[in-house]
Amino acid sequence: MIDPFTPFAAPFLGRPLILLVALAVAAGTVGVLVHLRRLEFSTDGLTHAVFPGLAIGAALGGAAGLLPGAIGAGLVAAVVLALISRRGQPRDTAVAIVLTTFFSFGVVLVSLSRGGGSISDFFFGRLLTITWGDLGVALTLIAVAVVLIVATARQQLFAAFDAAGARRAGLPVLALEVIGTVAIALVVVAASATVGTLLALAVVIVPAAAARALTRSLPAAIAISIAFGALTGWAGLWLVVQLATAGVDAAPGATVALTMIAGYLLALGAGALRRRTALRAAPTPERERVAR
Amino acid sequence: MLDLPALDFPALDFFGLAMLEVVLAGALAGLVGVLVVLRERAFFTMSLTHATFPGAVAAAILGVSIPLGAAVAAVALIAVAVGIGRIRSQGPAVASGIMLTAGFALGAFLQSVAPLAIDVESFLVGQVLAVTGADLALTAAVLAVALAVWALAGRHLIFSSVDEAGYRRAGLAPWLPETLALATIAGTVVAIMPVVGAILGVALIVAPAAAARLLVRDWRWMLVLAPAIGIASGVLGLWASRWLDLAAGGAIALVAALAYGLAWLVHALRARPAVGDAVPAAVRIPAGHATIETRSP
Amino acid sequence: MNQQPEPVVEMRDAAFGYGGAPVLTGVSFTVQPGEAVALIGPNGAGKSTLLAGILGLAQHTASVFRVPGGTGEIGTLPQSSSIDPAFPVTLEQVVSMGRTPRLGLRWPGAHDRRIVAEALETVGLAAQRRTRFGDLSGGQRQRGLLARALASEPRLLLLDEPFNGLDRGARDDLVETIRTLKARGVALLITTHDLELARAVCDRTLLVNQRQVAFDETGCVLTLEQVEAAFASHVMEIDGHTLATTEHHASEHAGHHHPLADD
Numbered sequence: 111m112i113d114p115f116t117p118f119a120a121p122f123l124g125r126p127l128i129l130l131v132a133l134a135v136a137a138g139t140v141g142v143l144v145h146l147r148r149l150e151f152s153t154d155g156l157t158h159a160v161f162p163g164l165a166i167g168a169a170l171g172g173a174a175g176l177l178p179g180a181i182g183a184g185l186v187a188a189v190v191l192a193l194i195s196r197r198g199q200p201r202d203t204a205v206a207i208v209l210t211t212f213f214s215f216g217v218v219l220v221s222l223s224r225g226g227g228s229i230s231d232f233f234f235g236r237l238l239t240i241t242w243g244d245l246g247v248a249l250t251l252i253a254v255a256v257v258l259i260v261a262t263a264r265q266q267l268f269a270a271f272d273a274a275g276a277r278r279a280g281l282p283v284l285a286l287e288v289i290g291t292v293a294i295a296l297v298v299v300a301a302s303a304t305v306g307t308l309l310a311l312a313v314v315i316v317p318a319a320a321a322r323a324l325t326r327s328l329p330a331a332i333a334i335s336i337a338f339g340a341l342t343g344w345a346g347l348w349l350v351v352q353l354a355t356a357g358v359d360a361a362p363g364a365t366v367a368l369t370m371i372a373g374y375l376l377a378l379g380a381g382a383l384r385r386r387t388a389l390r391a392a393p394t395p396e397r398e399r400v401a402r
Numbered sequence: 403m404l405d406l407p408a409l410d411f412p413a414l415d416f417f418g419l420a421m422l423e424v425v426l427a428g429a430l431a432g433l434v435g436v437l438v439v440l441r442e443r444a445f446f447t448m449s450l451t452h453a454t455f456p457g458a459v460a461a462a463i464l465g466v467s468i469p470l471g472a473a474v475a476a477v478a479l480i481a482v483a484v485g486i487g488r489i490r491s492q493g494p495a496v497a498s499g500i501m502l503t504a505g506f507a508l509g510a511f512l513q514s515v516a517p518l519a520i521d522v523e524s525f526l527v528g529q530v531l532a533v534t535g536a537d538l539a540l541t542a543a544v545l546a547v548a549l550a551v552w553a554l555a556g557r558h559l560i561f562s563s564v565d566e567a568g569y570r571r572a573g574l575a576p577w578l579p580e581t582l583a584l585a586t587i588a589g590t591v592v593a594i595m596p597v598v599g600a601i602l603g604v605a606l607i608v609a610p611a612a613a614a615r616l617l618v619r620d621w622r623w624m625l626v627l628a629p630a631i632g633i634a635s636g637v638l639g640l641w642a643s644r645w646l647d648l649a650a651g652g653a654i655a656l657v658a659a660l661a662y663g664l665a666w667l668v669h670a671l672r673a674r675p676a677v678g679d680a681v682p683a684a685v686r687i688p689a690g691h692a693t694i695e696t697r698s699p
Numbered sequence: 700m701n702q703q704p705e706p707v708v709e710m711r712d713a714a715f716g717y718g719g720a721p722v723l724t725g726v727s728f729t730v731q732p733g734e735a736v737a738l739i740g741p742n743g744a745g746k747s748t749l750l751a752g753i754l755g756l757a758q759h760t761a762s763v764f765r766v767p768g769g770t771g772e773i774g775t776l777p778q779s780s781s782i783d784p785a786f787p788v789t790l791e792q793v794v795s796m797g798r799t800p801r802l803g804l805r806w807p808g809a810h811d812r813r814i815v816a817e818a819l820e821t822v823g824l825a826a827q828r829r830t831r832f833g834d835l836s837g838g839q840r841q842r843g844l845l846a847r848a849l850a851s852e853p854r855l856l857l858l859d860e861p862f863n864g865l866d867r868g869a870r871d872d873l874v875e876t877i878r879t880l881k882a883r884g885v886a887l888l889i890t891t892h893d894l895e896l897a898r899a900v901c902d903r904t905l906l907v908n909q910r911q912v913a914f915d916e917t918g919c920v921l922t923l924e925q926v927e928a929a930f931a932s933h934v935m936e937i938d939g940h941t942l943a944t945t946e947h948h949a950s951e952h953a954g955h956h957h958p959l960a961d962d
Contacts, residue, residue, distance in 0.1 A: 150499035151445040158601070203612045206444035210605035211659035217527050217601070217652030308506050315499040322491045361514035367507035374500065381491070440786070554804050561796040565782050568844075571754055572800045572851065573770045619831040621787045 125245050126237050127347055129304060130366070132252050133313045134339025136297045138332045139259045141318035141339075143290055146270040151202065152191050152291065153314050155209035156298045157307040159187030161216035164303065169219070177247050180303045184295035187212055192288045237305045237362040238350075244304050251300035255293040262289055267328075305363055312367035313339060320374045323381035338377070342370045416531055417644065423533040423541060424636030424654065427594045428606060430545040432629030433552065434590040435611030437583050440563045440621065444608050445495065446584070449502040450591045451600035453479035455509030455525055458596065463516045469540055473592045479505055480588065527651035528599025530640070537597050544593040551586050552625065559583060560621055598651060605655035606632055613665035631661050706731050706765070707855050707886035708753065713761035715745060715752040721760075722748040725910045728903075730855065735877060735887040737901035737917060739894070741930050744908045746890045750775070750857050753888070767854045771800035774848030778859040780840070784833030790843050791828040794818055797850030818849040822876055838869035845876065856880065858889040862896055874900050894921055 144153055160180045167179020187208065194204040240248075259266065269276040269286045277283050294314065301310030321334035346366030353360045438447050457475025461468045479501050487497035509525070524532075552559075562569040562579040569576050587607075595603050610631035614624040639654030646653075706729040714721040723745030730736045738746050751757035753766050754773060767773050774797070782793075795815045798807060807815075819825045822842040827835060835843060841861065848856055858877075862870055877887060877900045891897055897904060897917060904920040906912040908929045913920045 145496065148493070148495040150495045151448070154445070154448065154499070154502060202442040202444045203439050203608060206448060206604055206608040207612060207659060207662055209448070210601055210609065210655050213601050214605060214652040214655030214659065217649045218656060221647075221649035221652060308503070308510060311499075312503045312507065315496070315503055319492060319496045319500065322496075323489070326491075358515060361510050364507045364510035364514060367503060368511055371500070371504045371507060378486070378489070378492075382489070557796065557799050557802070558804075560788070560792070561799050564786055564788055564793070564796070565780060567777065567781060568775075568796075568847075570756065571775045571777070572797070573754075573773070574800055615787060619787050619834075620789050620792070624787060 122238050123347060123351065125240055125242065126305070126362070127344065129240065129245055129248055130313075130343030130347065131340050132249050133297070133301060133305075133309075134317065134336050134343060135256060136252050136300075137313050137317040137339040138336035139256050140293050140297045141314045141335055142321070142328070142332055143259055143266060143270070144294060144314055145318035145322060146267070147290070149291075149294065150315055151205045153294055153298065154311060155191060155205045155212075156184060156187055156291075156295050157302055157310050158209045159191075159212035160184050160295075160299055160302045160307075161213050162219055163216075165216045165219040177244075177299070177303050180299045181251070181296075183212070184299040185292060188291040188295035189288060192284070192291045237309070237366070240304045248300040248304050251296045255296035255300075258289055258293040258296075262286060266290055305366075308367050309363045312370050316367075316370040316374050317342070320377035323374075323377045338373060339370075342366070342373045345369050345373075416533075417640075419533050419535075419538065420530045420650070421637065421640060423530060423538055423597055424640050425633050426538065426541040426545055427598055428610070428632030428634070428636035429629040430541060430548055430590055430632075431594060431603070431606040432610045432614075432627075432632030433545070433548045433625065434586055435607040435609075435632070436614070436621070436624045436628050437559060438587060438607055439611040439615055440560070440624075441583055443583070443587060444604070445498045447587055447591065447607055448600075448604050449483070449498040449505070450476055450480070450588055451595060451603050452502045452509070453483075453505035454592055454595055455505050455600070456512055458525065459509050459512040459516075463512065468596055469592050472595060473588070475505070476588050476592060480584065524599065525595075526599050526601055527649060528595075528597055528602050530597055530650045530654075533597050540593050541597070544589050547589060548586055551582060555579065555582055598654070602651040602655045605658050606635065609655075609658035609662040610635060613662040616662075616665040616669040632658070635661055704732055707767060708888065709763055709765040710761050711763040713752070713759055713764060715748045715757050715759050717748070717757055722757075723907060723909060723911075726761075726905075726907070727911065728905050728914045730886045730888055732854070732886050733881050733884045734903065735881055735889060735901045737897035737904040738888055738890040738907065739892075739897060739904055739921075739926075739929070740907040740912075744929070746907065747778070747859065749907070750859060750888070750890070753855075753857060771851035772854045774851055774853030774856045776841070776845050776848050776856070776858045776861055778863065780844055782832060782840075786833065788832050789828065790824060790830050790832055790835060790839075791815065791819065793832050793843055794828075794846045794850050797847035800851050814852065815846075815850050818846040821849060821879060822846045823872060838865050841865065841869075842873070842876075845873075849880075854886060856885055856887045858887060860890055860892070862891055862893050870896065894926070897921065 144150060160183050163179040163181070163183025164176055165179070166183070167175035167177070169175075171178070190208055191205065194208060265276070265281050265286055266289075268279070269281060269283050273283055276286075297314060298310045301307075301313060317335040317338040318331065320338050321331040324334055325331050343366060346369035347362070349369060350360060350362045350365050353365065438444055454472035454476045457471040457473070457478075458468050459471075460475070461471025464471070482504075483494075483497040483501040485497075486492050486500055487494040558574070558579045559582070561572075562574075562576050566576050569579075590607065591603060594606070598606060611624060611628040613631055614627035618624055618627060635658035636654055639657040640650055642648060642657065643650035643653040708728070708730040710729075711727045713726040714724040715726070716722045726749065728736065738749065740746055748757050752759045754775065795807065795811070797818070798811050798815060802811065816825070816828075819828055822845050824839060824842055824846065827839060832840065832843065841864075845858075845861070861873060865873065874896065877889075880887065881900075889897075889901060898921065901917050903915060904917040905914045906920050906925055906929045912929045913925050
């Protein structure tokens with residue numbers, strides 16, 4: 111097939127590939143946690159909540175201020191999300207309010223600072239223009255997040271399946287929730303500040319969902335998520351290069367995300383096919399209701 | 403409230419038109435927000451805003467009506483999401499997440515391939531100051547539909563939101579109010595999105611209704627209070643954006659969030675003396691009564 | 700035995716399940732208008748499945764299967780309700796929801812409002828009608844949901860463990876309400892663990908444990924042997940006496956009494 115090294119030997123393609131592989135590892139750990147605990151909306155909330163941090167960081171320190179700002183906002187939003195989910199309002203509404211509040215704060219900040227950061231950059235990132243410095247920081251953040259999840263994996267699983275039981279067993283459920291949300295936030299920050307919000311969301315949500323369609327076992331789901339993330343990331347980048355040589359200037363982040371969605375749909379199809387062959391039709395008794 | 407000489411569209415300047423639009427959009431978002439908050443469909447709404455994006459871009463490329471394209475894309479992606487949500491290993495949260503990512507990615511991809519289409523920033527935060535008469539008419543029409551839906555099917559919507567199992571046991575089909583609710587939400591998103599943007603759209607739909615829910619004990623008051631808060635947020639936010647020179651979308655969303663924060667404060671202060679809303683524990687049956695306790699041997 | 704009026708519920712050789720193997724088999728019984736039938740059996744006996752089957756929410760097979768079929772003709776009181784206590788609805792609104800099946804898209808008129816008021820009166824909660832549902836006590840919520848079931852003017856009421864978690868006074872109120880409903884000609888099917896209450900309000904009793912054990916006048920069904928057969932190998936307490944059936948006992952009684960149940 112295609113030699114994976116020739117196009118990616120160029121640093122502007124090699125660096126994104128390294129980052130996407132690292133994000134695939136995050137997808138196998140943080141993404142699986144998100145899937146098990148149904149935190150998809152919180153993840154979306156975090157991606158948007160990072161925005162004011164980027165705006166403040168850019169206003170204070172230029173390009174160098176982006177990551178510290180994003181980390182600060184991400185951590186604040188993670189703690190707020192973990193805390194607010196325990197209050198009376200349903201989780202769904204709470205996340206929506208945190209999300210829109212943080213984001214609109216960012217929009218107002220950008221409009222105040224006049225051309226500080228670009229909203230488009232924030233959403234679609236600069237996948238092909240990241241520097242070695244960006245890459246180093248992003249890899250560190252992802253590593254911290256993965257270590258946080260792996261270190262608490264057993265307890266996280268218990269709390270994910272049976273929060274009440276975990277509380278009765280004496281596990282610090284709130285602390286676990288904060289740790290989990292912070293780990294998600296770190297991955298989201300690492301991805302948002304480099305490859306953009308869109309790809310951050312796609313990496314956290316899509317591979318784990320695809321893995322769940324294919325397998326029920328947790329270790330297999332983790333392995334498949336990582337492989338899926340790495341494979342679709344590589345295929346997406348390759349597609350970007352092919353499109354570019356064909357003269358189509360497609361957004362790299364969006365192309366990679368769409369590749370992941372296509373892979374997900376394939377996984378769904380494969381999963382459905384396997385279930386159909388395994389399914390035995392149960393006889394259904396006829397129903398007769400005497401209406402009067 | 404605002405200095406409208408007459409409701410004659412051409413006589414209004416762009417700020418007057420924007421004012422009229424935020425009043426209509428605030429009322430519509432408040433009314434439909436009650437549905438979103440009581441049925442816990444905020445994530446669905448958020449995903450829906452993103453799902454309309456590729457449709458809007460495609461419509462702009464093809465040169466057809468943008469709300470029409472947005473509606474078509476929304477319906478298509480809802481169908482996919484409903485299908486994914488029914489798969490046991492995936493569920494509704496995954497379905498919303500996929501709908502959001504797919505819509506967003508597809509829109510961004512189309513946009514990058516045909517750069518002349520529409521502005522991504524205006525998709526996200528809206529261009530309320532560039533509102534047209536057609537936008538106003540669409541918002542007003544959907545507002546009328548939302549009012550009709552509440553008037554005719556309100557008790558069905560509430561019954562199935564409060565107690566879906568009870569609704570089914572009463573011999574009624576829960577998918578009917580569910581479909582009606584999703585269609586109303588989708589129509590609202592399509593109508594107000596081009597004007598107020600995705601993020602502001604969600605803020606305007608969720609925050610006023612959530613604030614109203616904290617303040618009242620009867621859902622009918624939510625239908626009064628939520629549109630009122632929505633209109634007030636729109637008007638105040640628009641004024642603030644004019645006088646402080648801020649992004650209009652962001653300012654309106656922040657005022658709505660502020661209203662929610664105030665409602666939360668009022669709620670917290672009111673709940674304090676009453677030791678919260680703790681459910682009284684069921685009184686146990688006194689001993690010595692004739693009962694059968696089945697335990698494992 | 701008594702075949703004077705047309706029964707509200709009539710089934711013969713009914714089996715209930717959810718698509719796989721049936722959960723409950725061999726069910727044959729009737730409920731007459733104005734009659735209360737107790738449905739008794741251990742946990743997992745298939746009581747809830749039977750109720751779901753009557754509502755059309757579980758599948759059934761039967762040689763005769765007659766239940767009220769019109770919307771609103773069956774009212775239910777679930778064992779536990781999933782209503783969020785923070786949901787902004789008043790008691791009166793919850794009760795008027797019971798009227799929804801009869802209304803369709805029509806607005807409620809004076810007649811409907813009177814029925815809702817009567818339902819609240821019947822359960823003794825007329826004074827609390829403007830209270831938020833979540834602010835009521837457990838027993839009041841239970842009665843509120845009963846009023847909701849009454850608001851559809853049902854011919855048949857299904858009460859699933861209605862006495863659970865009620866204190867003495869609340870139970871006596873509920874017994875009184877059930878008597879009132881019987882006098883009005885409503886047919887009731889009541890699941891309960893409480894034999895004394897079954898004797899107090901139910902004319903006949905249906906005893907089940909994955910299959911029908913017995914169906915007859917309450918006094919005849921609720922004998923020590925019959926109940927033991929249904930609750931085989933479980934520790935139990937009857938009329939204040941605790942008795943522990945041994946495995947030996949249980950199998951012996953089960954062998955003796957199952958054939959009796961088949962008629």
